[in-house]
Amino acid sequence: MSASFLYALVGIGLFSLSLYGLIVHAHLLRKILALNVMGSSIFLVLVALAKRTNEAPPDAVPHAMVITGIVVAVSATALALTLMLKLTAETGRAELPDDQRESH
Amino acid sequence: MGTALTDSPWGVMLILLPLAGGMICFIWPRMAQVLGLVTVFSVALSVVGLAWQMLDTGVYRHAVGGWGAPLGIDLYADGLSLLMLLVTAMVGFAVSVYSAAFFEREDATRFWPLWLFLLAALNALFLSADIFNIYVTFELMGLAAVALVALAGGRDALGGAMRYLLAALLGSLAYLLGVALLYHGFGTVDIALLAERVDASPVVWAALGLMGTGLLLKTAVFPLHFWLPPAHAHAPAPVSALLSALVVKASFYILLRLWLEVFEPLIGSEGVHTLLGLLGAMAVLWGSVQALRQTRLKLLIAYSTVAQIGYMFLAFPLAAAAGVAAWNAAAYLAFSHALAKAAMFLAAGNLLRFGGHDRIADLDRVVQRLPLTAAAFALAGVSIMGLPPSGGFIGKWLMLEAALVQGRWDLVAVIILGGLLAAAYIFKVLGYAFTQADVVHESRAVPASMEWAALLLALGAVLLGFLAVPVLSLVGIGDPFGASEIRP
Amino acid sequence: MEALTLLAWMFDGLLGLGLLWLAWRALTCPDLFRAIVLFIAFGLLMALAWVRLDAPDVALAEAAIGAGLTGALLMAALAKLHPTETNDNLSVQAEISRPKGRLLQWLPVVALLLVSAGLGYVVLSLPPYVTGLSAEVAANLKTSGVDNPVTAVLLNFRGYDTLLEMVVLLLALLGVWSLGGTELHRDTAPGIVLDTLARVLVPLLILVAAYLLWVGGHAPGGAFQAGAVLGAAGVLLLLAGWRPRVGLMAWPLRLMLVAGPGAFVIIAALLYMIEGQLLEFPTAQAGILILVLETAATVSIGLTLAALFLGGRPRNDKGLT
């Protein structure tokens, strides 16, 4: 049970935690937070399992993937936040409009 | 030591052209429209060039950076990806012509860069043979699509865009966790290599579960379809055409690609494809019933997309024995649905612009002033209903044949019932084209190019009814469905 | 089996628990402001985890972009969400939506426990020792033009991914600009502390960014980390109330924003003419080409991140956006 598996399990735990946060909470800022935590958890799993080489330097490819992932995550967060702000400006509430009611 | 089997530039141009076009449109907003049209036209030509070249040299493979599969990323195109590229080029070109007249100055400068990046993402996705690279193209596609949906502004569009963004991001992250597990299980992210190394171990089952759920969410299959109708219905017309015709099919294409190659050892088991078939059947019935209940035209068309996607998922249970026939049916349904659905959304856009509203109940005053748009909607409807002579009919015929060969009466019933329900909601709209309606008082003229774009797409969907043999032979290049060895 | 000293094992355990606890608190804290601060702390702890897993490049990127800039974006969004809050009372109470009914409350928890148990079992079922692609990376490192394996993978072996990823960043900015929305406004003049801090730190940050860019060739660093630091400098300037002059807003800014992906596409097209292979760097000039690409990328990443932080649309909205 080397360190890499420990971090991988922590990653899995974070993934489930953030999935719960994303589904349960209605406030959009919390959903975006949950998505960021989920992204980090997956990156943790990726890099942790890359360290399973005993003593040799870890595999560089997952590291590159994670850096790409981080930049993509920040772009998605920026767009999501702006969309949330525009939606709050329009509807007054920072939550997904329930679409059952018939709009105009 | 590049392993470039073919030196033709088409595949690479398909990706670099839209990227370059998008960036130049971003730098030079005034020229956005002209540049956009030129770029889309040249992309269409490159697809034709690729098709021409693939017809004689077969599969197109290109190692990016010359490094080859495990280390570098490979571009790979066989018949199936070529079909999807062709669909993207055709619908893309028609929508571009439509958008040139649809968007005013202000929105146009924003529409074109976003659309060209979306086109680049679609082409990159259909050409990519690397599952992590597919994750990046998914993100590129998702963000571009969300920005395009939000272009319309307004409460509904923003709500739809937000819901779509959350669903797309959740889907991509689930997919990414699957990629992580596969990479660490088998040491590569290349689809071809994975197909060789994969066995029925728990890692692969977990990857199938995660990537499957992510892709089902992005393809909006029945229980996970909640985000599609608001996003597709409240986006601007050309954007909803792009979303329904192309973007939704991209994730179906990837699910199909993974199903046929990476998860090949698992699909023998009854459980998984029966589940997919069940989801597809429920999507067909639920989508059609919901479409029938809608009072807004664009929502009706969006729910019709949910239903038609269900049809394609019926191919999964059928492919167990009928193999190629079922996949050909799904590919053909995807092709004709793309053309027909794009034509329908463009027609709805025309009606919305002319009459100012898309309430079905008082649509008659509008639809009778736009004969070309009414014809486009009717012809597209013929293909959606699966009545001959149309591409939809051929897809339905092939699917029925595959179902009857295996005696799957439940799926036969779903296909037939789906067709009848589709007829119900299409004629519910068409019925208004023949009332004695008075003239709409204030109406906004619809430019001819917009009507003709819709009509040409609809004609394409109908002409597909006669082109089954050439199209299916095109899809057969590189034997994507593993026809050579029929699974037990 | 590496000799797991008790100390290292305890550190990892504590770090893991810390991560889980911080994430849980960040997600379920009623006060949004405190939730964001907890999230930033979670990001820093995550950077520690990367260091512990021998991933210095990722640690840098996580600290700069994951915790730093994402935190800044979240804070800016919170400020725009409730502009009326005075500086001191920054707590923004947003009630935690508890699902109604017992079943609804426990169903997701049970389902997620099952999912994590399943995934945990799968992760543990992976073989303990595997080399992945490190053998291939090491073999081709010499011909990749850089010594740092991560930069080699990022810019050369999987350069196509990086090209698409930078387009994603540009696309996010395009999306934010097309949405428009409120720009981060500064009603009061920046305090004396913030002003002097900005004047001192910004040139320093630019220097650090340049160093990171250069060192990326043979040690942890590179375009994305440098870009992030440049972005941080931009954020600091924006916070200190500086706004770009209107003239600058037209096509020169756009050109710099597009520099990163644009350089990639131009070089890819040129290389395709010469080598016949997309993004195949000739081994002799590989190092220089990568450096050019990295510089362009740093500039455009820094500017894009700052613009994302600013939000809104470029002011000279004479139909030129």
Add this chain to the structure above:
Amino acid sequence: MNWNSWLPLLVILSSLLPGLIIFGLAEERIRLRTVLNLAGALVKLALVGWMLWGVYHGHDYEMRLALLPGIELVLRAGPLSLLFVTLSAVLWLVTTVYAIGYLEGSPNRSRFFGFFSLCVTATVGVALSGNLITFLLFYELLTLATYPLIVHRGTETARRAGRTYLAYTVFGGALLLLGTVWLYTLSGTLEFTPQGGFLDGLGDEHRPALMIIFALLIVGFGVKAALVPFHGWLPQAMVAPAPVSALLHAVAVVKAGAFGIVRVVYDVFGVEFAVGLGVLGPLAWLAAITIIYGSLRALFQDDLKRRLAFSTISQVSYIALGVAIAGPIATIGGVVHLVHQGLMKITLFFCAGNLAETLGIHKISEMNGVGRRMPWTMVAFTIGAFGMIGAPPVAGFVTKWYLGLGALEADQAWVILVLAGSSLLNAAYFLPILHRAWFRAPSDAWPEERDFGRKETAWALLLPPVLTAALALAAGLLVMLPFSPLEWAKLIAAQEFYLP
């Protein structure tokens, strides 16, 4: 692809191209529209004449187009198909003339004539199709082309009739599609093969499947042929303008259904195989019930067009009856009735249209003394009525004569009872109309009379019924001419079903 194989396609294009052009025409271009219509009709007639002459001398005209891997679109002009094509070509020309006169000054005529041409294209396509999938393709096209004609007036009743029409026909189409695909999965081919169909190779294990397929196909075609449980749409479709109800009932929709039943029994299953399956008995009973039911319902209709509609329901089932009695002579009777019923019924509908258009008469009760006011129209009506009843000189008699003979030859005597009964019923609902028209004094004023000076009505409305009445009479009298419908039916029976 020598010249002969292009002819079937040209026949189809001769109405498709003018139709598409007419769709594009502005409403005011009346002259160009009329020229296009008539030119298309004449060209089609000429081509059909050429093929008629060719087939009589043993040439065959066939065109194949790859549709699906393993399945082709086949257009073949055999004797049976030519019978239906000739009927369509002739009656389309006559109906076009009538429609131009009838729709004078009404709105949306470009749209009307566009769909009118599409409808005939589909009918001719149905007639010329060489396999079941081509048949299905044109059959569904016919549904799509006729719907706009039914709802042409745009009133609420017209649109409700259109909805019912669609509900029936799309449902029928779905069953037909299911039956066709299922048949294809069993037999591997869908090619119409005279003399015994293509199913005799199948073993016994498919018997139940084949019986269900037969039922599916017959129901699919029965919807358009208005067999009893599926006839509901026909009376409601009467709300359409007269040329449409004439075209629908005499030539296009109803006949396509009946023609489908003929194709299924003879060229798909083959008579012996069908008898072996034991499916012809129920079909005969269904046809007989429809005949009686149609006539009974016709008795109580006061609206003239609804009475004619119910009469059509019963008359078309003669064809089904003729086919179901598996004898050569009954076959001749059934097949020739395809033409005779077309000629007689279109005459009656033209006359009904004239009465409505000129005197505003819709109800039979308003028809007192109309014979004096519009003598020529009523003479044509009378000829048609006598033909329906089966009185000798007119064509109807020939059909009933051969059906009777066929029934005796296939020792199914009960059929004669049905024939006699229906003839009585026909008399019961046609003679009162004639009596009222000729022997009753006209009421003081007609509902809304339009004055046409010396002539009783516009020549474009008068000429067609008189012409078709003459044809009906000729078909009855000049049976021995080589190209008379009866001789042609005998040729069909000889070539297609039993080698003499």
